[in-house]
Amino acid sequence: MAKHTKKVRKHHRNAGPSGPRAPRAPRAKPQEKSQEETPLRRLAVTAGGALGTSIVGGILARQGWAPKTVTTVMMAVGAGLGWKGDDPTIRSVGAGAMAAATGQITKDMLAKSKEKEDKKPPNADALPPGALEAALERAQARLALSAHEV
Numbered sequence: 001m002a003k004h005t006k007k008v009r010k011h012h013r014n015a016g017p018s019g020p021r022a023p024r025a026p027r028a029k030p031q032e033k034s035q036e037e038t039p040l041r042r043l044a045v046t047a048g049g050a051l052g053t054s055i056v057g058g059i060l061a062r063q064g065w066a067p068k069t070v071t072t073v074m075m076a077v078g079a080g081l082g083w084k085g086d087d088p089t090i091r092s093v094g095a096g097a098m099a100a101a102t103g104q105i106t107k108d109m110l111a112k113s114k115e116k117e118d119k120k121p122p123n124a125d126a127l128p129p130g131a132l133e134a135a136l137e138r139a140q141a142r143l144a145l146s147a148h149e150v
Contacts, residue, residue: 042092049096053078057104067108075101 053074060070078101081094 037088042088045089045092046096046099049078049093050100051096052093053097053100054104057101068105071101071105071108074098075105 057067057070057074061067075098078094078096078098082091082098083094085091085094
C-alpha cells in the first residue's frame with residue numbers, strides 16, 4: 001500500500017483569523033444643522049446678503065467713499081464668498097452681496113448715461129448781452145413787413 005502524506009498548504013498572511021480585532025475610534029458624524037436647507041431659507045439668506053450689502057454701501061457712500069469703488073469691492077467680495085464659501089449659507093450670502101453690488105453699479109452707470117443725455121448746454125441759462133433786444137427788433141421788423149404786405 002501506498003503511504004499517504006499530508007499536504008501542507010501555505011497560508012496567506014491575511015487568510016484566516018489572526019486574533020481579536022483592534023478597537024477603532026467611532027466615525028465622526030457630521031454636525032447636524034439646526035435648520036434644514038430649504039429653498040425658502042436659501043432665498044431669505046440671499047436677500048439678507050443683498051440687504052446688508054446695500055446698507056454698508058450706503059453708509060460708505062455717505063462717508064465720502066467713491067460709489068464705483070465701494071460697489072466693485074463688494075461685488076468682488078460677494079463673488080469670492082459665493083465661489084469659495086464652505087457653507088451653503090455663506091455661499092448664499094455671497095451671491096446676494098454680488099447681486100446687490102452688480103445692480104447698484106449698473107444703476108449708477110445708467111444714471112450717468114441718462115445724465116449726459118439730459119444735460120443742457122452750459123450757456124442755456126444766460127443769454128449773451130444784447131441778444132434779447134436784437135430778437136425784439138427782428139420780431140418788430142417782421143411784423144412791420146407783414147403789416148405793409150396786407
